[in-house]
Amino acid sequence: MYSHERKAKIIDLLKAQSSVSVNILADMLHTSKETIRRDLKELESEGLLTRTHGGAITNGNSRSVGASAKYGDTILNNEYPFALRHVRNIPEKKKIAQKAAAFIENRDTIFIDNSSTTLFLLDYIPREVHLTIITNSIKVLLEAAKLGNPNLSLISLAGFYNCNNYSVYGTRTIKSAEDFFPNKSFISCTGVTLENRLTDISLNEVDTKKALMSKSKETYLLADHTKFEINGPFYLSDFDAIDYIVTDKYDYTPQTGSNIRTITSKNNIKIITS
Secondary structure (H helix, E strand, C coil), X not given: CCHHHHHHHHHHHHHHHXXXXXXXXXXXXXXXXXXXHHHHHHHHHCCCCEEECCEEECCHHHHCCCCCCCCCHHHHXXXXXXXXXXXXXXXXXXXXXXXXXXXCCCCEEEEECCCHHHHHHHHHCCCCCCEEEEXXXXXHHHHHHHHCCCCEEEXXXXXXXXXXXXXXXXXXXXXXXXXXCCCEEEECCCEEECCCEEEECCHHHHHHHHHHHHHCCEEEEECCHHHECCCCCEEEECHHHCCEEEECCCCCCHHHHHHHHHHHHHCCCEEEEC
């Protein structure tokens, strides 16, 4: 099991019962106590839990994990840290990213936003594909650099650095985005509803996404099932700004399923399931 998969399970367990022990986690995750202690230390450094003698307990961030949160005052005033988003729903995000990556073609120029789902795209881009990636995500740049692939050309947008979310933002970011016309944009968001359209939780990044979406020939929304019928605090776009929704298979309620069909049929959006 990979480190990020263990961390996701630790966060899920904390959400369910508020505390965990090193011994139990080591048994559950079939790894050593030393490995679990290292995972807990890293999660604490990212603000996701508080270590105790022999284990860990939740803190303010870990209690608010997941799309079930209703975006109250705590979240409105503080964006979710990237590290927190990155360990949620990893299997679904990977499948969605793998499906979306199949639409990337040789010599494409693409925009990848600063979402935890789109980050996984890098794992599924064929190494032989020549690709230019534009991004406001420092995490995307770092992970792409680790691949050591000479066929990837990386372009970082300018702007102020957001150390909480590993991204750049601001007027300089918007200005630099105006210089590019990507073939495709790959984005995610906080919520998708029939009433409020696409919404997001990061006010700093909404305008950057809008700018690149408007210049792209095609826009792909990568959204797992937890995004539907959830509202973020900030409007991102209407449905006519996207061409594809890439999502996971899920047994939605009749009402949610009906809303998704309405969204896609009325706006000529193709829905792709992983």
